[in-house]
Amino acid sequence: MYLLSQLLLFAVAAVDVLHVHGAPTPLEDSKPSELDRRIDTTSFSRVSTTSKRLFQLAGKTQYFAGTNAWWLGHLPSNQDVDTAVAHMAATGYKVLRVWGFGTTNDASKSSGDVYYQVLNSSGQYFNYNPSNGIARLDYAVAAAQKKGIQLILPLLNNYDDLGGINTYTNVYGGDHNGFYTNAKAQAAYKAYIKFIVNRYKSSPAIFSWELCNEPVCPGCAASVITKWASDTSAYIKSLDPHHMVSLGDEGWLTATSAGTVPNYDQSHAYTGYNGVDFQRNLAIPTIDYGTFHMYYDLWGYNASWGSTWIAQHNAIGKALNKPVMLEEYAVKDGLDRVGIMGPWQETVVKKTSVAADMLWQFGTVFPSGSRPLDDYAVYWNTSTLAVLGAQHVKDMAAKAAVATV
Template sequence: MKLSTLLSISSAVAIASAQQPAYAQCGGVNWSGGSICVSGFYCFKQNEFYSQCIPGTATTTAATTTATSGSPATSTIAPPVASITSFAKAAGNVFNINGKSQYFMGTNSYWIGFFTSNDDVDLVFSHLASTGLKVLRVWGFNDVTTIPSAGNVWFQSFVKGSTPTINTGADGLQRLDYVVESAGKHGVSLIINFVNNWSDYGGMAAYRSYYNLSTTDQSQWYTSAAVQAQYQKYIATVVARYKDNPTVFSWELANEPRCNGCATSVVTNWIKTTSAYIKSLDSKHMVCIGDEGFGIDGGTDTSYPFGPGEGIDWVANLKISTIDFGTAHLYPESWGETDAWGTSWINIHAAAAKTIGKPVILEEYGTATKANILVWQKAVMDSGTAADMYWQYGDTFSWGQTHNDGHSIYYGTAEYKTYVEDHAAAMAAKAV
């Protein structure tokens, strides 16, 4: 999901007013709204990318929100009840997770690896486990072009004049370490990706800026020897940390890779090279692409998402031997389609994956109105899609709620019961 193109309902209201309402965004990279909160709230900086209006004053100590970078908080959450003991793998058109072939529901949390409180991480995983969500997709990247102040999490830096640096410290990949640890203890598997197509959290744009690549010729990122060498160096660093840990469900090449106007061979060759490289480092875990599902035969539907304009050939890419399963995302509003159109998108990808003999996950899906979510979930069930993972999981902490981009569904709400708990149970009960 491209976060920077979305506004939460609270943020949209705030832009039109002098002060930010309770729990609204009030700062961060690329933020153009106000930074003053309504009375009784102050603008709390979670990290350099996101600040939020939370109760209190600027001198309030948010004890459960942060830990010092040298001494992560100790968890006080109740002990988990499950653990991951075997590596996930594709099993025909479904997956075998922790020794059981099954359909499943999961979700996405781009922000969990950037938390500095272990208690907050544990709370999320305890809620996911209690809901029956099997897999969480997380950002395994956090690229910066300037080194942030102490206490702000970052994973890799691209600072002009300096060598790119991978941060393995307490405010770096050690935060991702704790996400993996907590997930495993709670019986939740992880999809971890390595770079963002979008500029949120650095992404390909950070590489392009550092290596002086064109901002219009997207093929350069995929073909630059210098870029790919650093990208693979980062991959190797992350993979080495968890290659023997069965909590990792799959490695993922990128979040929504595109190459607008490129020959599809550019991305296909990059997928072949990168997935083979990952398999050479780690033969135990699955590898997927993380793409949206573009470039697939839609029959009589020749609309934009089915075409090759974004440089993607979905079927050719899924046939690559070092890719274990397919991914598809679903945001009809962003693609100029109606929500009702989404059912055919789900069915076409499920049918193509079945022909190839690999599973497919509807890895992200969301709609501002949420009116068609149940329809899409029924299509997932009926089509034999192996899993679906809604965008995005939301939760509430002592300092307030996680980011609401208009698609968030928050734990403990009526929406959560309708769209998450009930569907997770139905997917888990579906016979293989």
């Protein structure tokens, strides 16, 4: 979510942290993952061969509903992870979107936080500290695997939270927009991709890899991100040809790609200002499915526009014969969330062949007292989650796996 930095209420309870003495483990050092490394090819997620617009999940071609839990690999407590995963599994979720990035430029200022990578003038390092390093993501992946849940792992953040594009440009120069063509920054980013993909590619808990959470290049030609997405997705496929790759974008359209554009303020969704062309990027051969997000109020639209946005992306997916996923959608707590989001879910279920949707975001009460949540969280064991979560999971699973719309 693009306002994450303004919405985080991360008040982590006190924990004993084993601080890293000296530099973290350098890039060239190899440490085996604690995960089970056996390859179970029956559990790999692939685009279905029977319908290119749907996914295979647990060996079945089907529609599904999932949720976002960006915080899962950043929780310092095993008990918190276990509680959250148990609650999401009980809701019926089989796919979660969890941040696969965590970069800092100054480990001394992040000693109490979970981070996976350090980038600074002395080099690129991975953090193997068992209390606040990659072991935290290891545990999240393993916990998901035990419950038969798969993860979408974005490998970069567009924003500054928990290690975004600017953690690369701070070291390698240039500004945010220059990241996409900065050779040194891209080399470091690919080194991180290699680290994460090789670590987890044999785990049946991986659903797909994602290039970035909401990448944009404001004012750039769409070709900048398209070329970057093409190059980077091809690199991931060279490391792991078995799993799917997505861009992770918000799905920005142009007036041409959207077809008949409704008469709304078009400063956000249809001008191409953000340097993202959903249709053009979905056509990349090494991008397996399209992602789009929806925050109607933050973007200046009305709630009913949400169903139009869904239908437009469905139409593009149909034209390109690829799955599309409504990867983030939310309404703030205090509003009629069932009344607003219910019609969007009905559009997905009854009026389109959108393959999946992912509620932003799942909320629960953690045993440690941690609170990595925002005003959009839909909490475990509430009537709202019973409708927008558990019931919607059942409705999507029951939908016939025939992409005709």
